[in-house]
Amino acid sequence: MPDARHPSRPTRPSQPGRRRPRSRSRLGLTFAAVVGLVLGLGQAVSSPAVAGPLPTPTGMVVSAYSPESVIGPISGAPGAAIPAVLAAKGDTFLVSVRLTAGDNGTLDAAYPKDQAVTLVASGPGVLTSPTPTIIPRNTTLSVFEVSYSKEATGVTVRASAGKASSLISGTSNAFDINRFLSFLPGTAPSLLNGTAGADGAGCAVVDRDNPLCGRVLLPEGASGSVALSLGLCPADAGCKPGSLVTQLIGDLTDQDGVNIYDRQNPARMELICDKTLCGKAGVSAFTALWSTQAFGELDTVLPCAEKDVIDPAPVTYCTDYRSSRRDGAGDLHLIVLFLTDVRGGI
Numbered sequence: 001m002p003d004a005r006h007p008s009r010p011t012r013p014s015q016p017g018r019r020r021p022r023s024r025s026r027l028g029l030t031f032a033a034v035v036g037l038v039l040g041l042g043q044a045v046s047s048p049a050v051a052g053p054l055p056t057p058t059g060m061v062v063s064a065y066s067p068e069s070v071i072g073p074i075s076g077a078p079g080a081a082i083p084a085v086l087a088a089k090g091d092t093f094l095v096s097v098r099l100t101a102g103d104n105g106t107l108d109a110a111y112p113k114d115q116a117v118t119l120v121a122s123g124p125g126v127l128t129s130p131t132p133t134i135i136p137r138n139t140t141l142s143v144f145e146v147s148y149s150k151e152a153t154g155v156t157v158r159a160s161a162g163k164a165s166s167l168i169s170g171t172s173n174a175f176d177i178n179r180f181l182s183f184l185p186g187t188a189p190s191l192l193n194g195t196a197g198a199d200g201a202g203c204a205v206v207d208r209d210n211p212l213c214g215r216v217l218l219p220e221g222a223s224g225s226v227a228l229s230l231g232l233c234p235a236d237a238g239c240k241p242g243s244l245v246t247q248l249i250g251d252l253t254d255q256d257g258v259n260i261y262d263r264q265n266p267a268r269m270e271l272i273c274d275k276t277l278c279g280k281a282g283v284s285a286f287t288a289l290w291s292t293q294a295f296g297e298l299d300t301v302l303p304c305a306e307k308d309v310i311d312p313a314p315v316t317y318c319t320d321y322r323s324s325r326r327d328g329a330g331d332l333h334l335i336v337l338f339l340t341d342v343r344g345g346i
Helices: 031-035 068-074 189-193
Strands: 044-046 059-065 092-101 115-121 141-148 152-155 157-161 168-171 175-177 180-185 212-217 223-232 244-251 267-273 289-291 317-319 332-338 342-345
Touching (some): 068 223, 068 244, 152 223, 175 223, 332 342
Parallel strands (some): 059 168
Antiparallel strands (some): 044 141, 059 092, 092 141, 152 175, 157 168, 223 244, 267 332, 317 332
């Protein structure tokens, strides 16, 4: 069943089975540079006006998603690992509004005159959008560039247009807004030597306010670019209260589609947990939580039978307790070995 948080992208048709050519860029890629390729904030994009009259709108379909300029560099990653909206607080993403009519909204529709539409987001933050937001006349699909002011989980955007009996509205797919988000080329030295942190700063500060961070080691790199994020743990994910979730999204296969990492030579994430969250108990008292998908519940990570080795199939990740430790400050360093994209916490 399709995940409601992965709507179809009006500007990026789905192409099952098609793999993009891979390249290993040596140029650094920052999030600011990526979003700089999309339209300026406050500007709406609309489908071309349609010749001839269309029915008066009686409904609308609303979708939230990141543009191709953001998703494109990591598009070689497994589709289930890429969320519809990949953004941190203040970063831009897109909201599309498609006007419909007829039974079950099967017909395209349009207003004969320019129509104001209101966009409001749920959650603790504020949605920044064009003012005013306008759906041009004779236009079925309009796309608005927006941003959200705070980190949050399960955010939705509600759009509404018209007044009184002609009022129509729709609510988007749910999505998360991260605390931190950064992009690195697959050959970045910090990925190769294990100093790449989900906070964009090598997890240099792990404390009461930022109690968990993930540091990633990809000794053979990745194809294309890699996205690292750190955000709140959704209520349905099973984390310790107050914990965070770190995510790595990237193509960990070579140009022939073969996994770069194997059980004897795995990728590695070091979950660093502040002592205020992970207490003073022994390392084995703590369990990592893991998923290879962008949303939903996190599964318990079982112990590795051997140090630095992932157990035989069907296991694709495990906790290397022999390599895990506590540091001099009392913070926990829990090591998880893996083969593909990851989303994890404690």
